[in-house]
Amino acid sequence: MAYLRAFGSWLPPRRVTNQEIAPLVDATPEWILEVSGIEERRYASDQDTVASIGLLAARDCLEKAGATAAELGMILVASGSSDRFCPGPASQIAAGLGLASTPALDIPVASAGSLIGLTLAAQLAPTAGRVLVIGAEIMSRRVALNPEGKNTAILFGDGAGAALVDAETGFARIADSCLFTDGTAADILFVRDGHFHMDGPAVIMHASRKMPRAINELLTRNGIAPGEVEAFLLHQANLNLITRVAAAVKAPRERFFTNIARYGNTSSASLLIAAAEWHSGQTAALAGPLVFSAFGAGLNWGALLALPR
């Protein structure tokens, strides 16, 4: 068994509004809002690193769980924007938590990395015990704030999220998941030489078909109707895409939690930041299914189903 026990997050304090970005990329604040649903995003400071902000989210998660780092059996860190490719931020975060022998692995998959982390954690928890999944991104260093980089610069922000998956206790049981990879379209979304490249229209087309398909597959094989799902927690890629997925899945739009307006697209961190905010806003115990879904570099995508205990 594997359970979702707690979430955590950390966002840099610096707010970057559409008004600040727009003149740099030759756009208007209204256009940015219209095409993305984003009003502002957060930017890390020069002193922050992917590992340092991931560590802050990890600590927040452990504090919310009432757990200590020493209890962890494994750490999984998703990031597509890490400052150093190899070794990635996982070992630095483990060291920051005071751990010198706990396995800490990197998942270098922008946008979909946290979903992959949650899925792996659910499978590893029966032997590892407690698995801390972290998504941390400083995407602002991977985009170009100029007219040529407009289509990516307007979207991305920085931040980190975390989830504690526990073999014994938690508020929801991870019941099922599905992951997919299609490398034939890998060149529409990738990071090379420190720069993020994205064919936005192609990504939207793939995501708006693949994510609903994954969600429907998961719900169908578990005999759950879309309308029964209490909350959908998606990678916060683009508000229009989330609305699109809701319509394709035929589930009420208001069941899809969103915070992209305030944080932008924080790539692989966004799923866990959204989960942390959603969970902290809950006043009652989970009463229905919870569905996670993400789409990202690879292409990698999938969905995960959690049920009330």
Place this chain on the structure above:
Amino acid sequence: MEPQARILKVLQKVTGKEITPGADESLFVSGLLDSFALTDFVSGLEEEFGVSIPDSDLSARKFDTISKVESYLKAKA
């Protein structure tokens, strides 16, 4: 109904407009389609023509004009 007329019917349904673009007019440059609408357009074509369009074909280039769509569907048939 001729293929181009059927394609136009799908396009009009997706855009919600009684438009009649030229066969070689770019549906993207003219603003009739964007990446979100293209997904609906492709789904509508699958339904209208009874074909399955794989994700690997999800390229704006293949569906940019009514002529290109017709050629694509002809090749799929």
